[in-house]
Every structure is written in C-alpha cells, then in structure tokens.
Amino acid sequence: xxxxxxxxxxxxxxxxxxxxxxxxxxxxxxxxxxxxxxxxxxxxxxxxxxxxxxxxxxxxxxxxxxxxxxxxxxxxxxxxxxxxxxxxxxxxxxxxxxxxxxxxxxxxxxxxxxxxxxxxxxxxxxxxxxxxxxxxxxxxxxxxxxxxxxxxxxxxxxxxxxxxxxxxxxxxxxxxxxxxxxxxxxxxxxxxxxxxxxxxxxxxxxxxxxxxxxxxxxxxxxxxxxxxxxxxxxxxxxxxxxxxxxxxxxxxxxxxxxxxxxxxxxxxxxxxxxxxxxxxxxxxxxxxxxxxxxxxxxxxxxxxxxxxxxxxxxxxxxxxxxxxxxxxxxxxxxxxxxxxxxxxxxxxxxxxxxxxxxx
Amino acid sequence: xxxxxxxxxxxxxxxxxxxxxxxxxxxxxxxxxxxxxxxxxxxxxxxxxxxxxxxxxxxxxxxxxxxxxxxxxxxxxxxxxxxxxxxxxxxxxxxxxxxxxxxxxxxxxxxxxxxxxxxxxxxxxxxxxxxxxxxxxxxxxxxxxxxxxxxxxxxxxxxxxxxxxxxxxxxxxxxxxxxxxxxxxxxxxxxxxxxxxxxxxxxxxxxxxxxxxxxxxxxxxxxxxxxxxxxxxxxxxxxxxxxxxxxxxxxxxxxxxxxxxxxxxxxxxxxxxxxxxxxxxxxxxxxxxxxxxxxxxxxxxxxxxxxxxxxxxxxxxxxxxxxxxxxxxxxxxxxxxxxxxxxxxxxxxxxxxxxxxxx
Numbered sequence: 097x098x099x100x101x102x103x104x105x106x107x108x109x110x111x112x113x114x115x116x117x118x119x120x121x122x123x124x125x126x127x128x129x130x131x132x133x134x135x136x137x138x139x140x141x142x143x144x145x146x147x148x149x150x151x152x153x154x155x156x157x158x159x160x161x162x163x164x165x166x167x168x169x170x171x172x173x174x175x176x177x178x179x180x181x182x183x184x185x186x187x188x189x190x191x192x193x194x195x196x197x198x199x200x201x202x203x204x205x206x207x208x209x210x211x212x213x214x215x216x217x218x219x220x221x222x223x224x225x226x227x228x229x230x231x232x233x234x235x236x237x238x239x240x241x242x243x244x245x246x247x248x249x250x251x252x253x254x255x256x257x258x259x260x261x262x263x264x265x266x267x268x269x270x271x272x273x274x275x276x277x278x279x280x281x282x283x284x285x286x287x288x289x290x291x292x293x294x295x296x297x298x299x300x301x302x303x304x305x306x307x308x309x310x311x312x313x314x315x316x317x318x319x320x321x322x323x324x325x326x327x328x329x330x331x332x333x334x335x336x337x338x339x340x341x342x343x344x345x346x347x348x349x350x351x352x353x354x355x356x357x358x359x360x361x362x363x364x365x366x367x368x369x370x371x372x373x374x375x376x377x378x379x380x381x382x383x384x385x386x387x388x389x390x391x392x393x394x395x396x397x398x399x400x401x402x403x404x405x406x407x408x409x410x411x412x413x414x415x416x417x418x419x420x421x422x423x424x425x426x427x428x429x430x431x432x433x434x435x436x437x438x439x440x441x442x443x444x445x446x447x448x449x450x451x452x453x454x455x
Numbered sequence: 456x457x458x459x460x461x462x463x464x465x466x467x468x469x470x471x472x473x474x475x476x477x478x479x480x481x482x483x484x485x486x487x488x489x490x491x492x493x494x495x496x497x498x499x500x501x502x503x504x505x506x507x508x509x510x511x512x513x514x515x516x517x518x519x520x521x522x523x524x525x526x527x528x529x530x531x532x533x534x535x536x537x538x539x540x541x542x543x544x545x546x547x548x549x550x551x552x553x554x555x556x557x558x559x560x561x562x563x564x565x566x567x568x569x570x571x572x573x574x575x576x577x578x579x580x581x582x583x584x585x586x587x588x589x590x591x592x593x594x595x596x597x598x599x600x601x602x603x604x605x606x607x608x609x610x611x612x613x614x615x616x617x618x619x620x621x622x623x624x625x626x627x628x629x630x631x632x633x634x635x636x637x638x639x640x641x642x643x644x645x646x647x648x649x650x651x652x653x654x655x656x657x658x659x660x661x662x663x664x665x666x667x668x669x670x671x672x673x674x675x676x677x678x679x680x681x682x683x684x685x686x687x688x689x690x691x692x693x694x695x696x697x698x699x700x701x702x703x704x705x706x707x708x709x710x711x712x713x714x715x716x717x718x719x720x721x722x723x724x725x726x727x728x729x730x731x732x733x734x735x736x737x738x739x740x741x742x743x744x745x746x747x748x749x750x751x752x753x754x755x756x757x758x759x760x761x762x763x764x765x766x767x768x769x770x771x772x773x774x775x776x777x778x779x780x781x782x783x784x785x786x787x788x789x790x791x792x793x794x795x796x797x798x799x800x801x802x803x804x805x806x807x808x809x810x811x812x813x814x
Contacts, residue, residue, distance in 0.1 A: 408804035445767035
C-alpha cells in the first residue's frame with residue numbers, strides 16, 4: 097500500500113504525453129512486484145526510454161527497503177554512463193518567473209538539439225501544498241517535448257533525503273542521454289546549499305527594484321551565484337532593470353573572488369518575451385570553457401562526489417541517533433534545560449551521547 | 456607529560472602582567488595534579504581572578520580526560536553566572552588591521568568602565584605558525600590592562616573542538632565579570648560560521664580599494680556581517696574609504712533583509728588614529744537596543760544554545776565514526792573508487808556504514 101501511495105504521489109503532475117499515467121505507474125509497480133528486473137530497467141534507461149527512467153526515479157524515491165535495493169543496483173549500473181552533462185542550479189523566490197524562465201531557456205536548448213531534464217528540490221512542498229514543478233499547467237510547451245523530462249520534487253522526506261534522491265536521479269537522467277540538467281529550488285531555505293553542491297553552475301534569478309520583492313530570499317545565496325539574472329526586464333521595467341544590473345555588477349565587484357576564477361555576471365532577461373535567453377546559455381558555456389581549461393570544472397565534480405559520500409554518512413549517523421522515540425523525548429527535555437540555563441549545551445549533548453553509546 | 460605540554464602551549468603569548476607565567480602554570484598544574492578543587496576554582500573565577508580564569512581555560516583546552524571532567528564541573532557551576540555580556544565576532548583578513556582595531560575599541564571600552572575579554576578562533580594557527588592573538592607584541596596597551604583578558608586561539612585541534620572550547624571559555628569569562636567578549640577570527644576559513652553562531656553581533660573589517668586586498672576572504676562572510684567596517688580610513692586613504700563606504704552601502708542595500716530586522720551599516724575607522732571607534736560601539740549598542748526590543752536578541756541566544764547542543768552531538772557522532780585507523784583506510788579506498796566512478800558516493804557511504812553499524 098505504501099508503495100502504491102508513494103508511486104502515486106511522485107506521479108503527480110508529470111503525466112505529460114512522454115511520461116506515464118498514474119494507471120501505467122500502478123500497473124508497472126504491480127507487474128514488477130514479484131519480478132523487478134534491474135537489467136531490463138537499465139537497458140530502458142540507456143535507450144532513453146522516458147517511462148522507464150521515470151519509474152526508476154520512482155524507485156529511488158520509494159522508502160521501501162525492497163525498492164531501495166533495486167534502485168541501488170540500477171544506479172550502480174548507470175554510473176559508468178553518467179557525468180556527461182552540464183548541471184545547472186536555478187533558484188529564485190516565488191514570483192520571480194522561474195518556471196517561465198526555465199521554459200524559455202529549455203525550449204531554446206531543445207531547438208539547439210539538446211536533451212534537457214528538469215528536477216526540483218523543495219522539501220517544503222508537502223507542507224506548503226504547492227510543490228514546485230508540481231503544477232501541470234507550468235512549462236506546458238517544455239513538458240510536451242520529447243527531448244525534455246520534467247520531474248517535480250519528491251513529495252516528502254527530510255532535506256537530506258530529498259537532496260540525496262535528486263542527486264541520484266541526476267545519474268539516471270545522464271545515463272538516459274540528457275546532456276543538460278536543471279535543478280530548480282526556491283531560494284528560501286537550506287536547499288540551495290545542497291543544490292550548490294550538486295551542480296556545475298548556479299543561477300540566481302532576481303527582480304529589479306529590490307526591496308519588497310526580495311523579501312524571503314535567504315542571505316548567503318547571493319554569494320553562491322555564478323550569474324545573477326534580472327528577469328522581467330521588459331516593457332516599462334527595462335529602465336529599472338538596467339539600473340539594477342549596474343547596481344548588482346557594482347555589488348558583485350565588491351565580493352571576494354570565486355575559487356573558480358570566474359567573475360559572476362549580471363544578465364537581463366525577459367522570460368515572457370524570450371529575450372536575453374541565449375546570453376544566459378552563452379554565459380554558462382563561457383564558464384564551462386574557462387573552468388575546463390583551468391581545471392576547476394573537474395576539481396569541483398570530484399569535491400562534490402566526496403562531499404556526497406561524507407554527507408550521506410553524516411545523514412545516516414544523524415538519523416540513527418535522532419530517529420528514536422525515547423531519545424526524541426530526552427532531547428526535548430534537555431533542550432528545555434539548556435534554554436533555562438540549567439545545563440550547558442555541551443553537558444546536555446554529553447549526557448545524551450552517553451546514553452546512546454552505552455546502548 | 457601531555458598535560459604539561461598542553462598547558463605550556465596554551466600559555467604561549469599570554470604572560471602579560473595580569474595573566475600567569477609559564478612557570479606559574481606548570482606549578483599550578485603540578486600542585487593540582489592530585490587535588491584539583493572545583494569549588495576553589497569557581498570561587499576564584501567569580502571573584503574575577505584572572506590567573507584562575509586563565510588556568511580554568513587551560514583545563515577546558517586540555518585533552519586529558521581527567522581535566523575534562525574537572526572543566527565540565529567548573530563550567531556547570533559558572534553557567535548560572537554567565538550570559539550577561541555582549542558577544543561580538545570580529546573578522547577580517549590578515550593585514551586589515553584587526554589587532555590595532557581591537558586594541559583601539561578595547562581601550563575605548565575599558566575607559567568607559569567595561570571589562571573586556573578577547574578570545575580567538577584560528578584552527579590553522581598550528582600549521583601557519585603564526586597564531587592570531589599569539590603575538591605578545593600585539594595589543595600591548597590592552598594586554599597590560601587589568602580590565603582586559605586576552606587569550607590566543609587553542610593551539611591545536613579540529614575546528615569543531617576549538618570552537619567548542621572557545622564557546623565554553625565564553626561562559627567562564629562572563630562568570631568572571633567580563634561584560635564584553637570579542638571573538639576574533641581570520642575570515643579565510645570555516646571558522647566564521649562557528650563564530651557567527653556564538654556571538655550577538657558580527658563585525659567584518661575591510662579595506663578600501665577592494666581588489667587585491669580582499670583576496671583570501673571567504674565568500675559568504677559578507678552576508679553574515681551586521682556591520683562592515685572600512686578600516687585604515689586615514690591620510691590619503693580617506694577619500695577612497697568614503698567611496699568604498701558608499702559602494703558597500705549600495706551593495707548591502709541589495710542583500711536580502713536580515714532576520715533580526717537590522718540593516719547592516721558601513722562605518723569608517725582608523726584604528727591607528729582611534730577615529731570612528733566610538734561610532735562602532737554606538738552601532739553595536741543600537742543593534743542591542745533594537746533586537747532586545749523586538750525579541751531577536753534572546754531568540755538568537757536560545758537558537759545558539761540549541762545549535763551548540765546539536766553541534767556537539769554531531770561532532771561526537773562524527774569523531775566516533777571517523778577516528779578509527781581501520782576505517783580511515785577504508786574511507787581512503789572508497790574515496791578513490793568514488794573519484795574513479797567505480798562506485799556511487801551513496802553506495803560507498805552505505806558500505807562504510809554497514810561495516811560501522813555491524814561492528
């Protein structure tokens with residue numbers, strides 16, 4: 097039952113022609129219940145079959161141990177065929193025009209012969225109701241294209257879990273022949289750090305006339321951006337956008353230099369009118385050229401791979417400690433005492449750890 | 456022997472009149488070897504005895520289990536007397552004039568009747584040779600004042616360990632009556648995040664004429680700053696400093712708003728000439744007033760206390776996993792395979808974890 101529920105959940109909003117319907121997903125999982133064939137699935141992925149890819153990601157997202165074992169095997173077999181894409185993180189607060197932007201850039205890329213996968217990380221989607229990428233009416237043109245694969249954020253789980261699943265999905269998408277991967281996130285939480293650690297290039301979408309529109313974006317994100325895009329630079333907004341561009345350029349100039357040797361640019365786009373879109377892509381390619389030459393591109397990928405190994409270890413150690421009903425109660429108690437100044441944070445930690453390791 | 460060595464290490468550079476000499480430290484530890492009296496030490500700290508405070512911090516910094524037990528008891532007993540200070544983080548790359556600035560602001564505060572403790576976090580000090588605050592010739596005037604207590608960074612240990620020790624030392628300093636605590640760090644590593652999570656206010660020192668002078672400061676630090684100070688605004692540099700002030704003000708204006716409701720300011724100082732120093736202090740007081748009123752001050756302290764509890768737990772879980780000779784070898788092996796694309800980071804993590812939890 098859990099399995100079916102999970103399968104249904106992740107199917108939400110992706111029943112575009114090239115993906116599969118809820119019924120197909122149900123039938124697939126029912127059929128595979130007894131005999132899930134790893135090799136067949138891998139073969140399907142490598143041949144670029146989007147239905148198979150989609151269902152394999154469903155397995156990655158499933159929390160059933162049985163599914164996890166199969167997913168693990170699929171990932172390992174796809175691994176040698178992965179890595180050959182440009183991975184781009186795209187963030188910006190709701191209202192900045194992210195989906196229109198992704199649609200415009202996506203169409204541009206597909207017209208140039210690229211294959212594009214769009215994944216999302218938004219651990220808050222369950223609470224907020226409206227998951228990013230979950231709305232079928234968004235990116236209509238892109239989602240109807242056979243060279244595009246759009247996948248909403250896994251609909252539940254901790255940030256660590258969701259991020260890991262997205263990171264694993266990238267491997268399958270690459271094995272399926274997608275040469276460009278977008279990872280979308282909302283710029284309001286902790287997700288950006290995770291996304292930043294799985295992409296080659298990080299785009300931040302902003303609006304002209306900072307002030308109120310920026311309410312909600314998290315501090316620290318600006319300094320992660322490889323390029324800042326001022327979107328909605330159209331109509332009466334053009335002048336304001338140009339001023340903002342100048343301001344951001346000046347601001348970025350004051351930032352410490354990046355490790356990659358790259359100087360972040362500020363670009364103007366109108367996603368609605370599809371203007372400035374090509375410049376964004378040329379900018380990303382310029383970055384790729386520079387960092388491939390100076391070695392940073394590969395260094396960064398290697399650092400990220402190591403990061404994810406240790407990140408996964410950390411997540412497991414944490415969940416082994418924290419996911420325990422008795423301990424949760426103890427932690428609450430200790431937190432209370434810490435806040436009331438009855439015990440130092442260190443002593444509280446020590447006592448909790450003593451109980452953990454003794455057991 | 457370890458004990459003596461450790462005691463000698465931390466004594467480096469703090470034998471100002473009000474602190475203790477290396478010999479005194481040796482004698483103290485020798486005397487206390489059999490009979491370290493917690494109550495006596497706490498009494499000494501509460502009476503403001505700097506020699507006792509200094510030696511208690513030595514115990515915190517010691518890695519001997521015996522010392523750690525005593526340190527723990529001292530901290531618990533000092534805890535009810537702690538918390539009544541303004542904790543200020545101060546960062547900036549070497550050459551920005553940090554020590555001259557701290558000396559100038561420190562003298563100003565002491566003349567106003569304050570008691571100031573200056574601690575440092577610099578986990579790299581062992582490698583780089585030159586520990587911050589470790590140079591006796593720095594802050595001459597301040598270190599000779601009985602109302603100032605200057606303590607260099609613990610001379611060895613992981614960032615997590617060093618940060619925890621500094622955080623514990625704050626408690627003792629507050630119990631000893633220091634109403635203002637500066638935590639100095641160098642702005643080039645991970646330390647700033649840790650410092651940020653133990654202070655009420657975060658100062659970033661910069662120089663006019665960005666470019667080269669900024670080389671080395673870590674990205675992400677600018678967005679942590681509650682106030683940016685442009686130092687060395689003197690002589691021929693004044694005009695340039697004023698231009699930089701304007702630029703930074705514009706840049707900060709583009710940053711997302713802070714959670715505290717505070718808008719970071721950009722101030723000019725000349726630490727050498729002691730100009731602009733009072734404005735820095737008034738700025739900090741203004742922040743304290745605002746955030747005390749809107750509740751952020753206390754919220755932040757509470758969040759930090761919880762953070763340190765969970766941070767300590769995390770550090771322990773990690774060190775329990777990583778500090779094992781056999782595992783270290785396994786990790787190296789797996790990292791290699793991950794980098795060569797033979798295994799996914801997740802599978803590598805899983806295999807390492809399986810071995811850990813089975814054992």
